[in-house]
Amino acid sequence: MILAAGHPGFLSPTGVEIAFVLVGLVTFGAALVTVATRQLVHAALWLVVTLGGLAVEYLLLTAEFIAWVQVLIYLGSVVVLLLFGLMLTKAPIGRSPDADSGNRPVALAAALVAAALLVWVVVDAFRSTWIDLSTVQGSTDVAGRSLFQHWVLPFEALSVLLLAALVGAIVLSRRNGRPAGKETR
Amino acid sequence: MNDVLDVAWRLLAVFVAFLVLPLVVGQTEHKVMAHMQGRLGPMYAGGFHGWAQLVADGVKFAQKEDVVPAAADRRVFQLAPAVALLPYLLVLITIPVGPGNAVGQAVDAGVFFVLAVMGVGVLGSVMAGWASANKFSLLGGLRTAAQLLAYELPMLLAAASVAMAAGTVSLSGIIEGFHWWWVPWQLVGAVVFFTAGLAELQRPPFDMPVADSEIIFGAYTEYTGLRFALFLLAEYAGIVVLCGLTTVLFLGGWNGPGGADGLGWLWTLLKTAVLAFGVIWLRVSYPRLREDQLQKLAWTVLIPLALAQIALTGVVKVVISS
Numbered sequence: 001m002i003l004a005a006g007h008p009g010f011l012s013p014t015g016v017e018i019a020f021v022l023v024g025l026v027t028f029g030a031a032l033v034t035v036a037t038r039q040l041v042h043a044a045l046w047l048v049v050t051l052g053g054l055a056v057e058y059l060l061l062t063a064e065f066i067a068w069v070q071v072l073i074y075l076g077s078v079v080v081l082l083l084f085g086l087m088l089t090k091a092p093i094g095r096s097p098d099a100d101s102g103n104r105p106v107a108l109a110a111a112l113v114a115a116a117l118l119v120w121v122v123v124d125a126f127r128s129t130w131i132d133l134s135t136v137q138g139s140t141d142v143a144g145r146s147l148f149q150h151w152v153l154p155f156e157a158l159s160v161l162l163l164a165a166l167v168g169a170i171v172l173s174r175r176n177g178r179p180a181g182k183e184t185r
Numbered sequence: 186m187n188d189v190l191d192v193a194w195r196l197l198a199v200f201v202a203f204l205v206l207p208l209v210v211g212q213t214e215h216k217v218m219a220h221m222q223g224r225l226g227p228m229y230a231g232g233f234h235g236w237a238q239l240v241a242d243g244v245k246f247a248q249k250e251d252v253v254p255a256a257a258d259r260r261v262f263q264l265a266p267a268v269a270l271l272p273y274l275l276v277l278i279t280i281p282v283g284p285g286n287a288v289g290q291a292v293d294a295g296v297f298f299v300l301a302v303m304g305v306g307v308l309g310s311v312m313a314g315w316a317s318a319n320k321f322s323l324l325g326g327l328r329t330a331a332q333l334l335a336y337e338l339p340m341l342l343a344a345a346s347v348a349m350a351a352g353t354v355s356l357s358g359i360i361e362g363f364h365w366w367w368v369p370w371q372l373v374g375a376v377v378f379f380t381a382g383l384a385e386l387q388r389p390p391f392d393m394p395v396a397d398s399e400i401i402f403g404a405y406t407e408y409t410g411l412r413f414a415l416f417l418l419a420e421y422a423g424i425v426v427l428c429g430l431t432t433v434l435f436l437g438g439w440n441g442p443g444g445a446d447g448l449g450w451l452w453t454l455l456k457t458a459v460l461a462f463g464v465i466w467l468r469v470s471y472p473r474l475r476e477d478q479l480q481k482l483a484w485t486v487l488i489p490l491a492l493a494q495i496a497l498t499g500v501v502k503v504v505i506s507s
Contacts (some may be wrong), residue, residue: 072304083308
């Protein structure tokens with residue numbers, strides 16, 4: 001990230017910037033449909049579009065590695081697991097009458113507050129920094145270096161957190177009424 | 186202008202390969218299975234050795250009516266074959282076949298790209314399974330998704346081992362770093378990768394999601410005509426992609442006796458073809474596992490082996506560099 005000397009303006013956007021905004025709009029629209037649709041599985045499929053749109057945004061910002069990891073983890077694994085869960089719980093074809101919990105106003109308020117907070121933080125943090133995209137900013141090399149040199153402690157702390165969550169999930173799922181070790185074969 | 190033409194040529198070449206190679210694998214499967222199991226059907230059409238079987242199949246698929254079940258979710262149902270097939274086309278673009286510039290489009294983080302995009306193909310099967318409004322389809326879709334839990338992790342770990350060995354995640358970079366002793370060094374990883382890949386493609390012995398004697402044809406039960414053919418094409422394209430990837434990652438790609446220049450692409454194709462033959466051979470010779478047996482195999486055998494391979498790679502790498 002560099003501070004460009006002569007400030008590029010907003011009035012003469014480059015092709016990449018236009019594409020970024022357009023993909024962003026599509027992603028935003030898909031996200032809205034994801035939460036608004038009454039058809040459960042369709043919501044999951046729109047989530048695919050949303051997450052894929054995010055991956056494209058990463059690509060446009062030359063963060064190739066992050067983009068592929070996004071596709072690998074979210075599209076390839078998380079959404080498939082989500083669909084797996086939906087299929088196990090008999091998600092009907094067509095509208096689910098009980099898909100709406102009646103909390104729309106509260107959810108909308110929470111979403112707006114969260115969005116405002118995030119936008120404020122990002123705007124405040126980066127104000128006038130300008131990323132020069134003519135050189136690759138997020139290659140695997142760069143991402144690896146910054147992750148394992150500057151951010152190695154948070155990285156390891158996160159992995160411990162995830163491990164704890166994993167162990168917790170296993171413990172919880174094994175304790176369904178009867179003591180462990182006495183499960184039906 | 187020249188650049189545009191260059192890109193167009195490359196994409197056209199990849200597209201032609203995408204249309205031809207899976208059909209070659211399919212035709213080979215007909216013949217190999219016919220020989221191994223003494224089947225007469227595939228040896229009949231057209232006279233000599235049943236050469237026209239593939240043409241006959243194509244005509245049959247094109248003639249059949251494209252039926253969408255009344256209770257199905259129309260759009261998801263119709264979209265599913267494309268979601269299953271397109272990822273393999275995208276992956277094929279980035280697989281290098283020869284030294285230098287013989288690749289559709291080189292990708293910096295190639296290993297991640299191919300694994301990520303291949304994983305998206307599963308969505309097609311799951312979508313098909315849900316949208317068909319058929320219990321067998323739903324079971325097939327469920328099995329597909331459950332299978333993902335088994336193969337995804339060992340496949341990634343095995344690929345990570347090679348990336349560690351080569352010190353790069355670019356596919357052509359991995360081949361350029363290849364030495365012959367990588368084959369014994371990464372052998373365990375190669376076996377894990379290939380086995381997990383078979384599970385991803387739902388090929389025997391891991392074809393529980395389509396098990397025809399249990400759940401008709403799994404997620405594809407309700408499909409007819411060209412859409413069904415697209416799913417079959419996705420399976421064969423998957424074989425090409427998996428064998429090509431195993432070649433690139435573990436068998437040295439275009440390296441071979443006689444040098445890589447000139448005939449390098451031939452080595453890639455030859456290794457891929459031998460692996461594809463192995464995939465077909467497994468189909469005629471192995472019984473189908475159960476879904477829980479695959480989970481057990483993956484979590485108690487494949488993942489520990491892959492982790493051991495990563496440890497071995499790390500140790501050897503440190504010893505070499507010191």
